Amino acid sequence: MKRVLIAATAASALLLAGCGTSDENDKSSNPASSAAASFPVTVGTLTLGARPEKIVSLSPTATEMLFAIGAGSQVTAVDDQSNYPAEAPKTDLSGFKPNAEAIAAKDPDLVVLSGDADQIVAQLGKLKIPTLVSPAAGTLDDTYREIKDLGILTGHGAEANAVTDGMKAEIDQIVKSMPARAKPLTYYYELGPELYSATSKTFIGGVFNLFGMTNVADAADADGSKGGYPQLSAEALVKANPDTVFLADTKCCQQTAATVAARAGWSSITAVQKSQVYPLDDDIASRWGPRTVDLVRSVADAVSKVS
Incomplete structure (x- = not known):
């Protein structure tokens, strides 16, 4: 079934050398404190010299994260499964069957993926397109880390911290309210x-x-x-x-x-x-x-x- 294959593929997404990842062992430099954060910044092996203004998100989850941290105005294209929020610039790009030429045509200065389908990371690397693999989270801590990584890379570190702090507080309150x-x-x-x-x-x-x-x-x-x-x-x-x-x-x-x-x-x-x-x-x-x-x-x- 396609839905299950998608879930399993995302959960086991390969993190190849040469692309940035949100793996728990990654070390993020230059913690951003606001939208005016100084660049360059580094997450994993990915370094951006300037704030990205043309982000292509090929992950529905990453799209939601980007808009939640205030980086929505920097997102110029999202994949065909990114249906939230409504204002996300949806296209016919696919995160499951990515096409390097179609992605490059959007002239992105950052591409965010949930996995390395069809070795797209290497293909984009040859085109000198900065790419972040933000794989399916295994835990809530993974989610918080990925949100913060996107905050650093987009110049919205403070907003990303606020989102994760808010999530933690709400979840804690909900759980504690249960008898x-x-x-x-x-x-x-x-x-x-x-x-x-x-x-x-x-x-x-x-x-x-x-x-x-x-x-x-x-x-x-x-x-x-x-x-x-x-x-x-x-x-x-x-x-x-x-x-x-x-x-x-x-x-x-x-x-x-x-x-x-x-x-x-x-x-x-x-x-x-x-x-x-x-x-x-x-x-x-x-x-x-x-x-x-x-x-x-x-x-x-x-x-x-x-x-």
Whole structure:
């Protein structure tokens, strides 16, 4: 399924030498304190001599980050999947099948990618186009680091710090507002009706870990060979009998509590019997940017309804 392949590809994006990355071992120099930050600045192996004014974002998450930190006016083109915010300059450029010539035609002074599909980093390197690989986050800390890296590179360091501080504060407040439970709730997180899911070792799983929840998909990828995105069998899922079900396939695949209840054998699942099947916004649920706060809030709202 395309959605799952996208998730898995993003999660395992290669970080090649010669491009900047937001890896946890990277050291960012020249911490920016405002939009008037001094240049040059360096993130990983990428150094920019001047503030970029023609940024091309081929990552929906990076697009959201750039606009959140106040660098939206510097973004001149985004990929065909970047649908938020509404004012993002959407084009037919693709982050999954990137075309170096099409990207170069936008005359960018910075390109932001979530992975190195088709060795695009090397291709852009030959064209002397500065490129940052900002891969799928594995943890919230990865998200905060990527936001700050973009802040440094765009001259919006102070704004980036404000965004991450705000996210941390909101998430902490949401989690602390939840009452303690004597027994952890179990959950199934659906990426698609083919029963692909995400384990507790993924970024999504980390969100649910904040609430002390137990992921029924973990057993399907106990050794990690599926990269945290296993496909469950209907039999195993019914047997696991999750207390709650979260649907991240409402837009792509039109899944609802009703379609889930109509699946063969699912009427016996606790989540279905107690009407504890919760739809999520596919886009918010599949990205790791500032709107992760909205995802945390959605999970909290759902959990608060479980008796």
